Amino acid sequence: MVAPTRVLIADANPVVRAGLTALLNEAPDIAVAATASDGREALQLTRLHAPDVILLDVRMPGVDGISALPHLVQLAPVLMLTYSQEMEVVRETLLLGAGGYLIHGEFTPDQLVAAVLDVRAGRAHLSPTAASAVLTALRTSSHPQRTVAQSMEHHRLNRPQFGLSSREEEVMDLIASGMSNQQIAASCFISEKTVKNHINRIFAKLRSATRSEAIARWLGTARPGVAGHG
Template sequence: MACVSRPLRVLIVDDDALVRTGLAMMLDGAEGIAVVGEAADGEEAVALAGTHFPDVVLMDLRMPGVDGVAATRRLRGTPRPPEVVVLTTFDSDDDILRALRAGASGYLLKDTPPPRIAEAVRRAADGEPVLSPRVARRLMDRVAVHAESRRRARTALAALSPREYEVALAVARGLSNAEIAAELLLSVATVKAHVSTVLAKLALDNRTQLALLAHDAGLE
């Protein structure tokens, strides 16, 4: 957390000089915030952070050379890691998740109003996560979709008998009928019968679909 007795030190990282200039002018005019440096790529950002020790880094995502994700990961691994808030035009699920997994504490889009960017800097310095509303909705939608897929898959598998369930999980693990028979102490003919019944009950066409269903249920 940043010391409250001095302005928050901010490093701006963007490969567009006009964007850097605009952000610097806006943030330098915000109460309690001081821009201590500007970098055009991730490599320069890491170097400047080691000199200026910013509290918060506003990080562009896609830049030549070392991109924002790699730079974020490197910054968060330093002895005095700054908070990193991604500020980008890209809001794909992959971009968002890569940045957050690398250690970013915030993800804002460049259409975010200037006062909200300044507020995000303050919140990030206080250890609070900050997300653009659109980004937050995408993450919630992703979680909801995955949760619903898991619920449906588990509901479907719950219709199986205990023995059918064991066979289904064995199929999902990639075992052959002979291997399943040996593991569950059944005949191969009995295993084949169980597999056929499982596929019919679940309205599936093949073993691959069964494996995918188990994956969706989080059981493979």
């Protein structure tokens, strides 16, 4: 009888961990060996249980998935399983050695089981949004000397110049995408206090008092003469 594929689940959300555990344990050829709430615990439990595959979230408190990934891939194949859809995150995790990238909401239970078995066998497995991000990254890199940051700058060429730093522009793009301060902090790997400091400077430069005003000016949809930010 073939031994089941043993899986370690690393996710900060206990509800997600419990759901994935129940789902995978129903598969006849998979068994959940352990669960972890952050990257540090994932590394400890991987050394202890020696799983065949690790399911790893990107954003976790303490040691996040991206920080833990280079260490974990030396011990077992890693399948990213996360809500993070950003092209740079998908690209970075794959470059760091992840064998696949699944985004919550884009797979069925059977597809998750197939992805786990694929990654164990060395076959890449990407959900649709992750695959699109990879294609976009490949197309971007095909342009000489064009980095992701330069690609973002390319899309801003017709935008009014507000004197924002590159980091402030990155934060403003995330604000415009609808992210909260907490989500921006996680995406940029900075503290929420630092995010707030960036936002204060951004609002001053954009002469905006609210997020909606700042977004309107940033996207060029606001009329001149927006009230200033104190």
